[in-house]
Amino acid sequence: MKSLTDQLAADDIPARTLLGLGPRDEDVGKLRQLQLAPLRNKGKLRLSMGIALALVAGCTMAVRLPLAIAGGWALATMIFALWSHHRFRTLPFGDPRLAGLAEHRQCNRHAIYGAILWGVSFWLPGVAPPLDHVLSMWTIALLVMLMLAMVAHSIPMACILFIAPVSLSAAVALVRAGAPQLAGIALIAGLLLCVFCVRFAQTHIRFRRAEETLHEKTETVSLLLREFEETSADWLWQTDNARRLVHVSPRLAFALGANAEALEGTPLLQALSGDAWETGNFPKALHAMAERMKRRESFSNLTVPVTIGGKPRWWELSASPRLDEGGKFLGFRGVGSDVTEQHATAEQIARMARFDNLTGLPNRLSLNEDLARALTHALEAKSRCAMLMIDLDRFKAVNDTLGHPVGDKLLAQVAARLKGILDRGMTCGRLGGDEFAVILHNVPSATAAEDLAKRIIVAISRPYVVDNHQLFVGASIGFAIGPQDGATVETLTRNADLALYKSKDRGGNVAAGYVASLHAQAEERRVMEQELRGALERGEFELHYQPVVTATDGTLNGFEALIRWRNQKLGNVSPGRFIPLAEDARLISPIGEWVLRTACHEAMKWPSNLKVAINVSADQLTDPNFASVVVSALAQSGLPPQRLEIEVTESVFLRDGGGAAQLLDQLIGLGIRLSLDDFGTGYSSLGYLRKTQFSTIKVDRSFVVGAAKGSIESIAIIRAVVALADSLGMSTTAEGAETELEVETIRAMGCSNIQGYYYGRPMPAADVLTLFNRPASLAIAAA
Known part of the structure; x- marks a missing residue:
């Protein structure tokens, strides 16, 4: 019981x-x-x-x-x-x-x-x-x-x-x-x-x-507090009704660096503030604590700066007012601890949360807060602010070829140049990767923002030296003016981003401002991407083939496969519009595989001496499964590898650190021909020709047109390319020949092959088959 x-x-x-x-x-x-x-x-x-x-x-x-x-x-x-x-x-x-x-x-x-x-x-x-x-x-x-x-x-x-x-x-x-x-x-x-x-x-x-x-627990707590005072690393403190220290414990005296008897009766604020007691120039946190004690309010975990022996420290204090049985105020009793190390760690963490570790610039969070302040001031003062979004051109090539450590050092130098350009009222930060942003307070006009953007492009475009490497990068900049282009952080940031896309579409290294029509373009891009994702399943793609002939006698020797897209909503969409979008949306690999398999299948219906050329993007060559896809397409179609020609541009080598070159060497080992497209229009380097065994160099139409018009530079470039190709055992194909004058000019310069409207426009596969019912030279001339 x-x-x-x-x-x-x-x-x-x-x-x-x-x-x-x-x-x-x-x-x-x-x-x-x-x-x-x-x-x-x-x-x-x-x-x-x-x-x-x-x-x-x-x-x-x-x-x-x-x-x-x-x-x-x-x-x-x-x-x-x-x-x-x-x-x-x-x-x-x-x-x-x-x-x-x-x-x-x-x-x-x-x-x-x-x-x-x-x-x-x-x-x-x-x-x-x-x-x-x-x-x-x-x-x-x-x-x-x-x-x-x-x-x-x-x-x-x-x-x-x-x-x-x-x-x-x-x-x-x-x-x-x-x-x-x-x-x-x-x-x-x-x-x-x-x-x-x-x-x-x-x-x-x-x-x-x-x-x-409850009474028993209160007594227990009192006992624990006494034990805490004797054994803990923290300390108890107590004041009278005039906020003077009383019953000073040895541990508190040690923390204050003074004698307990000397501290007895000393105002708490004086003991904590050190030399500032004489001047009255107290930190804000100490003022706040003094006000709460004056109002006899409890406070908990209040972090205040203190001065001990002339050195700054940080203490965490908690206290409650003491009252007698009649409710009379007797003073405060509390607990304190030294949190200097924790405070330093917290400040470091806070800085890491708001600043970029690599460049030391404000990060996206800080930039958004600063942009919010700039917009608020602009709305209140009826002035303007601006946001510039900066994206480095050709930076990925540095990362891929020289490694991320070199890329990081380059970013740090870019950040230093940006900070050197900015004046008062400007904030520069890193959004992430190779993207930066600049916030302008009180910008007088859009022209001023554009002028700053141009100065930034000039500064960033100067050469860099990193680990004995001389590096060149550019900058694409888009900017938006607030509040006219956006009254909120989200809106202004989005519109500056749209302007950045406009700048990159222009080829980079330029500045572009936001205009309202960019929204329509962005919406068009969104709809196009949505339609593009289902285009393969709906069978909307079709391949057209443009003839390639021998320059000397006009004999047909192959075709270049060119993709066409016919959509019910968008109609006929040119490759120049949807191919870059397919690369950005990571859809180019499945589309490219369809092109490869379809072209190989159609080429088997042609005479056995005709080749088929297929354009391959850099994204496809970075896919480790691409080589197996090519082998599979050849095996399923039965097309001999010698009849397949892969066309790549120089951008492939800029975007890849060597993987693409190795993959191309594997394809050459299978007997597949390799063509370097648009040679001379990009970042041409003879090193590409030395490292990779190209079969053909294609001369861009711009040089063909220039040579026909007597341009000395174009004529010199074509002759140099032909001479280079001959010395390396390669053929040359001139693109875009549309007139008889252009054809004769190309022949005179010694180009091996010609491709252009003069010999035939890109045609569906069914029309290609009709060409084989007549002699090749006559058929091409008729086309």
Whole structure:
């Protein structure tokens, strides 16, 4: 069986224990004191309510009974109330030093005495009392019982000893008065009141026990605080009502670098501020702490700068005001700790979150915040701000050829140049990768933003030296003016990005401002990309083939496969529009594979001496599966490798660090021919021709047109290319020949092959087959 102590701890006091009917326990006195405590200081209330209800009952009975009987009962009841008050007035209710058993029994006895008096009141008219008398007395008695239940509910036995006899007496009187139904109600009311008292008593004990537990925990916390002061690396501190240090502990004195006796009575702010106390130039955090202490407010984990021995430190302080029992303010008591190292770490983390580690420039988060401030000021002052987005040209080639460490050093030099250009009111940051941004506050006009962009391009385009490498990069810049081009950070950033796309579409190394039409272009691009993703499944692509002939006699020797796209929404879309989009959307590999397989399949229907040339992008050559795709296409179609020619541009070598060259060597090893397209128009280097065994060099149409017009530069370039190709055992193909003059000029310069409208436009596969029904030279001339 549980002891009473266990029951108290578990908040599980049985009713029989509360009523005093359970077995005796050594802790029963503690329970009785918990029950008696609520009666303290309620004697006058009980007395006044008892006399008042006795008078009311006496006056009520005087209407029907002789005055002597009614007055005698009322007088006796009031004398009992006075006597009971006198007996209880000196009792030590709730004194934890006493057992409380005698007081508990006395409460029970007085409850019985009162029950006798009020129970008799129903029978004063006789053994058959009238109903109206009984009802009147029952009403008043019910008020007495309710008053007792509210005042003395913590002593349920006393309440039951009063309520039960009075309710029973009233019920019998009601039966004698001819109202048995009302008698039942009286009994039920009495029973409910008794149950209420028991349940309320149990609740009272639970609350009192909770209060005691809280008090015990408070004392435990005090002990732990004392132990904390003695053993912890932190320290406790305390002030008086004038915010002067009191009871200075040795640990606090050590932390302040002074003697405990010397610190006693020193203002806390003076102890923390050091030399700043004389000047009054306190840090903002110390001012905030002083204001909270002045308002007597609690504070927690407040980080403040302090000066100890002339050196700055950071402390974390928490404190609460101290009050005496009367609520008088005594001062503050708190805890402190030195968090200098943690503060330095937090500052470093905060800086890392807002600044780019590589360049030291603000990152995207900081730039967005600065742009928000610039826009807010521009809206309020009715001025302008601007955002410039900068993307480095040819940077990927540096990363791919020389490695990321060299690329990182190059980015750091670019950042240094950007910082050197900027003036007051400008913020430069790195968005990520090779993208930078500049925020301009109070920019006078779009022209000023464009002029700055041009200066940035000139500065960035100057050569760099990194690890003994001379490097060249350019910059594409797009800018938008706020708030006219966007009143929010998101809108202005998006529009500057659209302008950047415009700059890159122009070939890079230029600056472009935002215009409203860019939205339409962006939407067109989005729709085109969406349609492009399903074009293969819908069968919207078609290959056209343009003839390539021998320059000397015009004999057909092959075709170049050129892709065409016919879409239901967009109509005929030129390759110049959708091929770059397919590369950006990473769709070029599946499209290129379809072109390869389709062209090989169609070429098998041609005479065996004719080749088919296919353009391959840099993205395809970086795909490790490309070689296996080529082998698969040749195997499935049955086309001999010697009849397949792969055309690549010089950009392949700029975008790849050697992987593309190795892949091309594998294709050459299979017997596939290799052609270098657009030679001389990009970043031409003889090193490409030395490293890779090209079969053909293609001369761009721009040189063909220039040579036909007598351009000395174009003529010199074509002759140089022809001579170079001859010396390396390569053939040359001149592209874009449209007139007889252009054809004759090319022949005169010694080009091996000619391709252009003069000999035939790109034609569907079915039209190609019709050419083979006639002699090749005549067929091509007719085309």
